[in-house]
Amino acid sequence: MLKVPEHQVAGHLAVDGKLGPLVDDSGRFYKPLQGDGRGNKELAFYESFSSDTRVPDHIRKYFPVCYGSQLLEASNGSGLLHHLVLQDIVSSHRNPSIMDVKIGSRTWYPEASDNYIQKCLEKDRRTTTVSLGFRIAGLQLYEGKESGYWRPGRKEVQSFTVYNVRSILRRFVSSNSSIGNENSDCSFAPSIYGGSAGILEQLLELKAWFEDQTIYHFHSCSLLIFFDKESVSKGSASVPEIKLIDFAHVVEGKGVIDHNFLGGLCSLIKFVSEVLSDSKESSIKDRVESEKPGICTDNGNCQ
Amino acid sequence: MLKVPEHQVAGHLAVDGKLGPLVDDSGRFYKPLQGDGRGNKELAFYESFSSDTRVPDHIRKYFPVCYGSQLLEASNGSGLLHHLVLQDIVSSHRNPSIMDVKIGSRTWYPEASDNYIQKCLEKDRRTTTVSLGFRIAGLQLYEGKESGYWRPGRKEVQSFTVYNVRSILRRFVSSNSSIGNENSDCSFAPSIYGGSAGILEQLLELKAWFEDQTIYHFHSCSLLIFFDKESVSKGSASVPEIKLIDFAHVVEGKGVIDHNFLGGLCSLIKFVSEVLSDSKESSIKDRVESEKPGICTDNGNCQ
Numbered sequence A, B: 001m002l003k004v005p006e007h008q009v010a011g012h013l014a015v016d017g018k019l020g021p022l023v024d025d026s027g028r029f030y031k032p033l034q035g036d037g038r039g040n041k042e043l044a045f046y047e048s049f050s051s052d053t054r055v056p057d058h059i060r061k062y063f064p065v066c067y068g069s070q071l072l073e074a075s076n077g078s079g080l081l082h083h084l085v086l087q088d089i090v091s092s093h094r095n096p097s098i099m100d101v102k103i104g105s106r107t108w109y110p111e112a113s114d115n116y117i118q119k120c121l122e123k124d125r126r127t128t129t130v131s132l133g134f135r136i137a138g139l140q141l142y143e144g145k146e147s148g149y150w151r152p153g154r155k156e157v158q159s160f161t162v163y164n165v166r167s168i169l170r171r172f173v174s175s176n177s178s179i180g181n182e183n184s185d186c187s188f189a190p191s192i193y194g195g196s197a198g199i200l201e202q203l204l205e206l207k208a209w210f211e212d213q214t215i216y217h218f219h220s221c222s223l224l225i226f227f228d229k230e231s232v233s234k235g236s237a238s239v240p241e242i243k244l245i246d247f248a249h250v251v252e253g254k255g256v257i258d259h260n261f262l263g264g265l266c267s268l269i270k271f272v273s274e275v276l277s278d279s280k281e282s283s284i285k286d287r288v289e290s291e292k293p294g295i296c297t298d299n300g301n302c303q
Helices: A039-050 A114-126 A154-160 A163-171 A199-210 A229-233 A259-291 B038-050 B114-126 B155-156 B164-173 B199-210 B229-233 B259-293
Strands: A028-032 A068-073 A081-086 A095-103 A134-142 A214-219 A222-228 A241-245 A250-252 B029-034 B066-075 B079-086 B098-101 B133-143 B216-218 B222-228 B243-244 B250-252
Touching: A028 A039, A039 A068, A039 A081, A039 A250, A095 A259, A095 B133, A134 A154, A134 A163, A134 A259, A134 B229, A163 A259, A199 A241, A214 A259, A229 B155, A241 B222, A259 B259, B029 B038, B038 B066, B038 B079, B079 B250, B098 B259, B133 B155, B133 B164, B133 B259, B164 B259, B199 B243, B199 B259, B216 B259, B222 B229
Parallel strands: none
Antiparallel strands: A028 A081, A068 A081, A095 A134, A095 A222, A214 A250, A222 A241, B029 B079, B066 B079, B098 B133, B098 B222, B216 B250, B222 B243
16 A cells, blocks of 8 residues: 655655655655656666665665665556655654755756756755755654644745754754754754764764765755654664665766765764754753852852 | 066966066065955955964964065056065975865855856856866976976866866876876875875865864865975975965855865865875885796796
8 A cells, every 4th residue: 555655854745646755564665757867867876876886885774775666656646657666764763853954065967957057056045055065955853742743844944044954953853842943952962963873973974985985976965864752752772864865866976076965964064063062061061050069159158 | 676476376477567466585475456355355364364263273374474465566567556465385495396276166155246156157167166176276397407397378277177187186296297197107196195294184184174164164265285396306305385375255154164165175185195095006016016026927937
């Protein structure tokens, strides 16, 4: 039984008779191959990538597994259509908080047409792509049983400023996210962004690869960052995950590193590490405050 | 006595009645303040930079010293004009080989006008700026007493391809540069690119700062890389140098790293480290070859 993915935060949704990806109960994600060649380019990337022995195993885990392509009834009722069959990467999570972060200070590639470049450039300048080297392309934040998810609409997402992005990166790892950006407590930052299996370490592992690999240039590709807030709240071990997705605009690296992706990745790393160090500082401050025996006034009286 | 700089490899030259920088015999470099506000922006940058205590000393050494501004007779005979007074960074070198490498995959900044952005973008796409994240903006290679310098003209420099850039980075550290790119021996690579005071280590020191600093964004800024081939040939200790120059388009970082500069810097680092490791491999190969007692053929005869 195919159905609309519950946790898709960006891209075309298979609702209201539109074409979009579908999932099944066995953990597979079916992405329709778009007719303009992009679908075939993405399939070609997965085929090339999966057989490329130059990609080390510790990097391969950041990519969804691809099971080839399959003819399926399209979600828009237009009949049989080829779909890319991928691992449904969030299927094992019950209430995942997810950020889709499109990496790079440009989403276009040198070989593209002038029209395509102008269209991308215009959007890159309008969003935080040019200023930050990345933009948030979609997100959902789980805020508890009662409030459910915060999932801003496409227009709101596209209007995110640098200030908004900074707030969202804090709110993403806060226990009190629903009460407003300014007061985000970042209480999950040490366990989600920090630690040896945390988001920051994973980003740094990717960065080391991007400093060296000259095989692929990943244009308009996203990092999907996700974790299960409920399991973290309950203290159970939930490892936050990162996957790279959307490879319709990957081109050959031809011996040059992907400096566009790498620059954006370093910018994201700086933002994430700032949230982490802020949270550590405030927790030290809290501890010092709570351990203080009392406040001494000028006349020597302790309160 | 002011004169035209002998070793200027890019930018406007003070020849044929044109406006350009001048130098004196005391090691100072006088750069005319351009009327369109760029000169004042560069002066403002130097003033802000020199008093900014957030810039560590080990980074400050990569910037020319600035001595303020001074009214001087302009080189084009137009009368008195304000000039930026800078350290003449190559004045202590007799026959410097110099590369001017403009860093970043875009030379424009988000706040610029649409016209300016389109003009820069067009040039960035035409050169290696977009593909490599940097372009060579000018160079001179000292090739010995008889042949003097190889100093390609502006048009030739602007037409450099990725292939040309790779060749030049090899030729820059070769003893046999004049006999053609393919055969560059890269014999100076270990002493110029390599070693604890070499170009690669200096680039890595800059990289570490750019991964962290959010004070400035250096648009359309160059790394000047230079050394004295003659002293290296003679075995005397000549430390290769790097200086950042051209700050007319520096803008405030506003808490974001300069991902555009950093990405291009990482791309250059990859190119330089490849020349270095190739040169090490070939010198090992040479040693192994020279130590071989002879070549044994299938029938056991040694030649």
